[in-house]
Amino acid sequence: MTYFLAKTDPDTYSIENLKREGATTWNGVRNPQAVQVLKAMKKGDRVLIYHSQGQSAIVGLARVIGNSRPDPADAKSWLVDLKFQKKFPEPYITLSEVKQSKKFDAFALIKQGRLSIMEVPAPFITWLKQKGLVI
DNA sequence: GCCAACGTTGGC
DNA sequence: GCCAACGTTGGC
Numbered sequence: 738m739t740y741f742l743a744k745t746d747p748d749t750y751s752i753e754n755l756k757r758e759g760a761t762t763w764n765g766v767r768n769p770q771a772v773q774v775l776k777a778m779k780k781g782d783r784v785l786i787y788h789s790q791g792q793s794a795i796v797g798l799a800r801v802i803g804n805s806r807p808d809p810a811d812a813k814s815w816l817v818d819l820k821f822q823k824k825f826p827e828p829y830i831t832l833s834e835v836k837q838s839k840k841f842d843a844f845a846l847i848k849q850g851r852l853s854i855m856e857v858p859a860p861f862i863t864w865l866k867q868k869g870l871v872i
Numbered sequence: 873g874c875c876a877a878c879g880t881t882g883g884c
Numbered sequence: 885g886c887c888a889a890c891g892t893t894g895g896c
Contacts, residue, residue, distance in 0.1 A: 849878095850878085851877070851878055851879080
């Protein structure tokens, strides 16, 4: 079971949208590196949902409910089905908090600002567990 | 809204 | 295959 992080612009699709719908097909990822990450997603994996506008923060958790697959409508794009798991309590974990901790400089969230989907390093998961945000 | 940092495209 | 021009993302 692997943890990933996926960015979304909340003006387009927010954690509230996901909560309301219960599940969604995550699409529109065309960047080759992000597609590689998507390809690795398997049923049962977890996905931290990150809002990349406004507060820039990790706002909730989803679960991968089916292996990722090519987008039939776009040869360069991949899809994955996600199910809403939970919305984190506020205050959210902000990008600035993650940066300030200095412990996660190798995390692509910090190191590679424009990557929209990434794997989450184990120490960060440990940190989230200590905060009680994930089990 | 601005702009830095990147990614993509297309002419050569 | 290089690289200039252009487009996009995302933090601020």
